[in-house]
Amino acid sequence: MTDRDEKDLRHIMQQLSEVPFRDDLKSRILDAAQESALPIAKANRRRRPASWYAGLVSGIAAACVVVGVGVGLYMGHPSLRQTSATESTVPFQPNAKAYGLAPTPLQIADVRIGTLPGDPTNSDVLANVTNTSDVPVHESDVFGVLSFTSSDASQADAENWLTFVNGPNETVQPHQTVVWGFHPTGSTLHKPSSTELAETPHLHFYASHLVPTASASQVWTKSPVKVSQLQVEPRVLYNNEQSVQIDAHLTNLSNQPFDLKTSRAVIWFTSTSDQSFLSLDSIRFMYHLTPEYADQNWPTVLAPGQSTDINFRVISDRQSDFFSRKVHVMLIQVPPGGF
Known part of the structure; x- marks a missing residue:
């Protein structure tokens, strides 16, 4: 975002003085608008995945989108956990015998090997992620498990490497699709003397809260x-x-x-x-x-x-x-x- 864009956005905000924006919310909206104009960042090596929007808007158009999101947040837009009306959550108990995991409205498609900006060719996992719900999904709402199976057909069903991953690090708006990316490290995943991934990736997301095992989409025992x-x-x-x-x-x-x-x-x-x-x-x-x-x-x-x-x-x-x-x-x- 340029200085001119920021001034224009502040002008728009002033014209909306009748809307009960708090000062801290205005700052967050401006910050978010500025971030949307930044170039794509590569995956964080702390096993935190990167994501970016499939299409980018700029200038005042981006600012207007962010203003709309800000209003929704201020008016108390329900979280992923709050929207599960038929689903009761249970607290994490270290001594529990089993943990019920809940699904998310993030639909995953085209999990593939690719390249994030700044990384070696074909050393990353990419996936298209779509929010199929009517509420935004935040990074803190979900967690993921990324696993790999051998390219050897005789061992295709044997998961031989896995890790936790985070969800998209930008809020995924209702019905929006983003591209999620992650840079795994593991010598067994790569071609000999190469940084290229040689195995087949698999990705699943779960809600970052627990539910009764009887209603869970998966149970960890x-x-x-x-x-x-x-x-x-x-x-x-x-x-x-x-x-x-x-x-x-x-x-x-x-x-x-x-x-x-x-x-x-x-x-x-x-x-x-x-x-x-x-x-x-x-x-x-x-x-x-x-x-x-x-x-x-x-x-x-x-x-x-x-x-x-x-x-x-x-x-x-x-x-x-x-x-x-x-x-x-x-x-x-x-x-x-x-x-």
Whole structure:
């Protein structure tokens, strides 16, 4: 946005003095209008996806759109959670045996490998995301799971890499389509000696609140394994990325052998006690439980009552404040049909 555009927008705002805009809302509208004129930003390496609008408007036209959105927000536009009239929410309980996930009105199409601005060719995952509802969907309203399956037809149904992702980082207006993008890191996903992704991506979004399991679109059930003795160790700090290792002690509490391949680890770092893996402000990951590196070694099946030490190695951006946060790890069974 140019200085002239901003002056014109402020003039329009002055003409709307009879509308009960608060000063802070006016500032937010102006800021949002300015952001809409910025070039596309590439994906944040803190596992936070980037999105951009398929079509862009500029100048006063963009300003008028933002004014309309601002009025809706001020008048108390219902949130994604509030619009689910037939759906009751339940609080996150660390000791719950299962968690009911709710669907979102974000329809996903054309999940593909592509290129975000500034990234190597074909090193990103892109998808068209459409809000099919009559209310805006904010980034904090949803979370996603991105997974990959092998390009080998004989292993096409075997998910072999997955992670949490955020929703579009711009509010998706009713019936609007945006392009979502994410830059994954994982050596198993790439072609040999290349940055190009070589596997097939899959993307699902869920609402960032829980519902009763009886009405959930998917249920994440806890595995019969106790997780204890959590410890975070620094590993690698390179350019804009850092890696930490999360040590954990697992104990099979069931009376049956437990195959680690049947479960996934949900890992999240919180700065406040009310955050969970559903929270946008958590640093969150999903991981397999079987060894992935040559120097990792532990049994993949635990007998009843057996314990073992395992570790997870996660990568995020250099600014992630791992050591000022509390780490949480829970194990969930792979749901039927995958994540």
